[in-house]
Amino acid sequence: MSLAPVILSCGDPSGIGPEIAAKAWETLGASLPFVWLGDPAHLPRGTRVREIAEPAEALSHAGAALPVLPHAFPEAALPGQPDPANARAVIDVIARGVDLVMRGEGSALCTAPIHKKALKDGAGFAFPGHTEYLAHLAGGAKVVMMLAAPGLRVVPATIHIALHDVPAAFTPEVLRDAVRITAEGLARDFGLENPRLAVAGLNPHAGEGGAMGHEEQDWMIPTIESLRAEGYAVTGPLPADTMFHAAARARYDAAICAYHDQALIPIKTLAFDEGVNVTLGLPFVRTSPDHGTAYDIAGRGVANPSSLIAALKLAAQMGAARRG
Template sequence: MLPPVLSCGDPAGIGPELAAKAWDQLRADLPFAWIGDPAHLPEGTPVTLIDTPAEAAAVASDTLPVLAHRFPAPATPGQPDPANAPAVIEVLDRAVDLVMSGAAGALCTAPINKKVLIDGAAFAHPGHTEYLAARAGVDRVVMMLAGPDLRVVPATIHIALSDVPRALTPALLRETIEITARDLKDRFGLPAPRIAVSGLNPHAGEGGAMGHEELDWIAGLIAEMAAEGHAVTGPHPADTMFHAAARARYDVAIAMYHDQALIPIKTLDFDRGVNVTLGLPFIRTSPDHGTAYDIAGQGIAAPTSLVEALKLADRLSRT
């Protein structure tokens, strides 16, 4: 089985030091190939330059396998440089080419900073996920956060709360459920994934007393999809969906907006949550944190989420 590749992300963030720490924890137990400029890694990191991801397994026990990609400028921790932005995108492109050609088993991405990419490379996408979807020729993808005790999908993501009722349409919710169900079957090995859908309003609208979307169309769509064969239930009041007994009744929760989904998973296990992109023609995971410029280069960043992201990428590629 081919190993995953790890893109470097913003070299001024915590990505390079986490790559070194993740390698030190995993070594030959889970070889991966890091794509980036070796000069950006922490001083003293043992490195072997390789030409293909397949070579990673032979050297990972003693050194970090690196697919070298030279950057135009040095990396100063905590001080992002737009001059490096084009190379950050080049690394992403190289990683996508490797997974789509079958030369790597999966893609794990270290965090980027959208503003730096916009300033330095006229980046025209809302974020990592949308760029990867465009590169793969996919119109719609779904973000799932996965941890030891919960998988959750926000139907709408990085938009203002006031915009959610307009953005949340029957077509969007149906597509979110369909993509989630398909990837849980095909990649997570769940033959009939149980999907619990939250309501939009408090108490799932409480019969129209606190909102009408549930009565107007959400409940009807869920019933329609259940009749089509999906193991989908709801709309459930979001405030009672995430305690232990409730979580035992489903494999994934679909929430209506960002915080409704991310607050419970980050409360349950802040460090081990993993971002998984569903709907791509390849496996992509990422740690559930940002560039953390404020602590970059200090050696205190924890690699837990990145390690979990690499483990999940490897497991999904084997499935």
């Protein structure tokens, strides 16, 4: 494990983020020290808290209490009711977390869920999601979103856009970037020397030779062939409906998919509570639980922390690998 702790940004305090952070600390304790960056008043009543001045203090206090790096919010957090007055503070916490890991005070950044519309309505948040905002904070880095779980990693080459916009947005350049960034990230942060990547076709049956779409024939096959010539272990385009059974998954380390649901449906079906969102291509490690704010159950004490725990563990492992 890295000598620096993982930084956990609080996310939307009206969602389940504070609750699952407290539950994650109860499970992990000193075995995986992390710092919760947010307003301690937003944590569930009864949570044992140790306010700290710098992240390194978490290493000695995590066994007794949840280490908290305080960040004041203007308003209380009402479960299930996002307050526009808190939107700017939510955004500022993310930026502060990035600054901490960029300066080496944290080994990695783990982000609790945000609600994009709430941030847009309350603070004019101009980004489709966490991934795009983190890329902006990193100076416009080219990034990809990878969802990881035991037995499956998937990368949607296009992310938060309408389905009818995918064919125009999914281009040879986008596919090349997705393959290169994924391969480099798996090698650097996961220890896979020459990761095997499988590319899903855009159309049913990967176009079936042009009978169900022409993108595979027109540019996907030539692009994949050119990537293989560069040395990448990449195959495809493959029919998406036969890529995710057990025998198929054993033949690759990550699947590159054309659009959001093509990637997220299989991983959420196979590992709903264990999926982790990873941003590859950043100059720092970032993970997140693979779920949203869950306003409907916030404050009821029933939220499952499994995905956050998996995200914190993966963040620590990736941070140690990158430093090593």
